[in-house]
Structures are given as C-alpha cells and as structure tokens.
Amino acid sequence: MRCCDYCCRCIPYSTRESIQRACIWFWLAAVVAAAVLAAAAFTVVRHVSITVEDASLSRFDLASSPEMALAYNLSLTLSISNRNWAMSIKHTKAFEAAYKFVDQQFDRVLIVDEGTVQHARETMVYHLSKCSESSYVALGSAGVAEYKKENKTQVFEVEVALSGEVSYTARVTKCKIEATCPLMLQLTSPGTAAVVFHKVDCMLAKPEKNC
Numbered sequence: 001m002r003c004c005d006y007c008c009r010c011i012p013y014s015t016r017e018s019i020q021r022a023c024i025w026f027w028l029a030a031v032v033a034a035a036v037l038a039a040a041a042f043t044v045v046r047h048v049s050i051t052v053e054d055a056s057l058s059r060f061d062l063a064s065s066p067e068m069a070l071a072y073n074l075s076l077t078l079s080i081s082n083r084n085w086a087m088s089i090k091h092t093k094a095f096e097a098a099y100k101f102v103d104q105q106f107d108r109v110l111i112v113d114e115g116t117v118q119h120a121r122e123t124m125v126y127h128l129s130k131c132s133e134s135s136y137v138a139l140g141s142a143g144v145a146e147y148k149k150e151n152k153t154q155v156f157e158v159e160v161a162l163s164g165e166v167s168y169t170a171r172v173t174k175c176k177i178e179a180t181c182p183l184m185l186q187l188t189s190p191g192t193a194a195v196v197f198h199k200v201d202c203m204l205a206k207p208e209k210n211c
C-alpha cells in the first residue's frame with residue numbers, strides 16, 4: 001500500500017489526491033478479484049477425469065457347467081486426476097470397479113478404501129490385477145453367442161464400470177462418481193508379444209444436482 005501513501009510533493013495537491021484515490025481503487029479491485037477467485041476455487045467443482053492407461057487380458061474362458069462362469073486374468077492401470085486447483089477429494093465410500101461382459105457383471109475389485117484423500121491437482125495411478133478360475137456370470141443365450149463370436153477373433157469387449165462417492169473440501173454435499181470404461185481387449189497368450197493398448201478415457205455419468 002506504500003504507493004498510496006507517498007506521492008511526490010512536486011505533483012500539485014489535487015493531482016496527488018486523485019492518484020492516491022485511483023491507487024486505493026486499484027488495491028480494492030485486486031482484493032475483490034482475489035476473493036472472487038478463491039471463492040470460485042472452492043465452489044465450482046471440476047470433476048475427476050479417469051483414464052485406463054493400460055490393460056491386458058491373458059485368459060478369458062467361458063465354461064457352462066456346473067454353472068455359467070468365466071476363468072479370466074485381467075490387469076488394468078487406472079489413473080484418476082483431481083483437476084481442482086484448491087479442493088481435495090475424500091472418498092466417502094469405497095471406490096470400486098465392476099467388470100462386465102455383455103452387460104453382465106462377472107467380478108468386482110476394490111480400487112480405494114473409504115476415507116482415502118486425493119489432494120488438489122493430484123493424479124493417482126492404480127494397478128488392478130485380478131484373476132479367477134471360475135467367476136459366475138449370468139449370460140443368456142444371446143450373451144453366449146456374443147462370447148463365441150468374440151472368441152473367434154480373440155478380441156473381447158469388456159466394460160469396467162466404476163462407482164463411488166466423494167466429498168470436496170469446504171463442501172457439504174457428497175457426490176456420486178459413476179463412470180464406464182469400454183475396453184476392447186486382445187487376448188494375449190504367454191510367450192507372445194504384448195499387444196499395444198490405446199488409452200481409454202472413461203465416461204462420467206451426469207452429476208447429480210449440486211455436484
């Protein structure tokens with residue numbers, strides 16, 4: 001504020017007064033702008049962005065007896081970015097991934113526990129590896145036909161559906177996070193060269209009111 005108090009005595013008094021007044025207005029405007037920016041940083045929520053950075057499927061066998069089940073081995077690398085520059089995110093429920101084939105869930109994987117905090121501007125990377133000898137899946141005849149079709153090309157369409165709930169710093173509302181990541185996975189057999197995976201951006205469901 002020094003510039004407001006000291007003005008050269010060589011300047012006529014009236015001019016000096018208007019310079020001081022302009023200076024005070026300038027500072028007031030700067031303070032108001034800073035307050036507005038800070039308020040915006042804590043009220044306007046930027047939603048997370050979620051990307052599947054890498055994925056590989058090394059087994060995907062369907063068995064129909066004793067029950068319809070998949071024997072599979074799926075590894076995923078998921079990155080979650082908090083794009084807010086002031087608000088951190090706290091998971092108020094466990095954040096989970098459901099694996100689906102032809103819209104039927106065949107497994108669920110925990111990504112982060114309830115209570116986990118992700119800071120502002122931080123990106124977290126999670127590696128999920130899950131395999132099962134027999135994971136129940138309720139495929140109807142259309143689902144089995146689709147499996148057989150995809151099994152011919154060894155490229156399987158697997159959907160990763162994410163769900164959780166978060167709260168943001170300085171906000172009371174808890175917000176559901178739901179996203180789907182559609183993957184096209186080329187089956188890799190041991191000993192063959194790894195398949196190049198192209199990143200997939202997960203689609204976030206429309207946020208609820210106030211979120």
Ligand SMILES: *[C@@H]1O[C@H](CO)[C@@H](O)[C@H](O)[C@H]1NC(C)=O
Nearest residue numbers: 056057058059073074075131
């Ligand atoms: C699952 O696949 C990964 C590589 O894709 C491999 O390292 C791991 O040993 C496999 N797990 C089983 C139980 O086959």
Ligand SMILES: *[C@@H]1O[C@H](CO)[C@@H](O)[C@H](O)[C@H]1NC(C)=O
Nearest residue numbers: 061062063147148151152154
């Ligand atoms: C999938 O294809 C493999 C060979 O490509 C075959 O051995 C297997 O029996 C097929 N599975 C089903 C359920 O059709």
